[in-house]
Amino acid sequence: MRYHLLVPTDFSENAWSAALYALKLYANKPCTFYFSHAWTFLNSGSRTHISQSYIDPLIEEAKAQLEAVKEKAKQESSNNDHEFETIFSFGSLMDSIEFANKEHNIDLVVMGTKGATGAKKLFLGSNAVTVINRVRRAPLLLVPKKSRYETPKKILFPTAFNRFFGEEIKRVKQLAELHLSSIDILHINKKETLSEIQNSNLESLKTELEDFDLNFNWMSDYNSKAIAITDFIKDNDINILAMINYEHSFIENLVKEPIIKKLGFHSKIPFMIIPRID
Known part of the structure; x- marks a missing residue:
């Protein structure tokens, strides 16, 4: 299988860190990396006319920077x-x-x-939030600033077992197959509290992931899912967090609240957000 990866860049350190992570994560797989840049000219003086002769060199400079990023990735x-x-x-x-x-x-x-970082503890930034809310065709891997690559030996997949696992779970399987990662399933409640539907979905998940090193975990002493997930990541040396972006899910609530200190969610590892398939 040849993977097709899109790496948007604004030529920042954050964007390059994400590119490096992608290169290492897929180091041994056939891949095409698409480095993209969306150019927009912001004119703060709305009544001021800006000539094309001024704008054209800026466009050419951005194109040159994008080409330089591609060449730098080739060298890596x-x-x-x-x-x-x-x-x-x-x-x-x-x-x-x-x-x-x-x-x-x-x-x-x-x-x-x-x-x-900063007084408001911004976790994602407006661009990432927009992409999370609107991307429906491909999963999104968010790489925290200055994240150091570690071979993903352990993937965390929190779930409430409320929905049947369809095409979305294939994305988790593809991620685990890259480095033969184990998958930790996390349910933030007691196993005994599962309904008949939840138990059915649990069994279907076991079937879907039967070829993987699979661990089921139950955490019942938490009122906050954010804190439970953060603590589990820290205590179990998790390398990647993967979640499905269902309607009214934890992810939806997360992106609505930018002040991470209030939420208690401090992800220092890459976070894969899998779009729901309607």
Whole structure:
């Protein structure tokens, strides 16, 4: 299988950290990496006319920067089955991602996040939140600022077992297959409290993941899912967090509240968000 990865970049350190993570995560797999940049000119003086002769050099500079990122990524890769392309577009980041998804059948979008910094403890940043809310074609892997790559030996998949696991679970399986990772299933409640439907979904999940090193975990002494997940990650040396973005899910609540200190969610590891399939 050849993977198609989209790596949007604004030429920042965060974006390059995400690119490096993607290169290492897929180091031994045939891949095409698409480095994309969405160029927008913001004119703070709305009544001031800006000539095309001023704008054109800025566009050319951005194109050159994008090409430089691609060449830098080539130097980092030692896999002859890695291919590198650039996508330069005008408009919003979201438009650029949606275009790439349609044109190139993207398997994963990899983005850097700001990390919990500053007085407001911003976790994601407005761009990442927009992408989480609107991307429906491919999973999104958010890589925290200055995240150091570690071979993902352990993947955490929290679930309430409220829904049947369909096509979405294939994304977790593909992630685990990259490095033969074990999968920790986390339910934040007691096993004895599961309904008949939840137990049915639990059994279907066991069947779906029977070929993997699978561990089931139950945490009942937490009022906050965010704190439970954070503590489990820390106590069990988890390398990647993966969740499905269902309607009214934990993820939906997370992106509505930018002050991470209030939520108690401090993710220092990559976070894969899998879009629900309606």
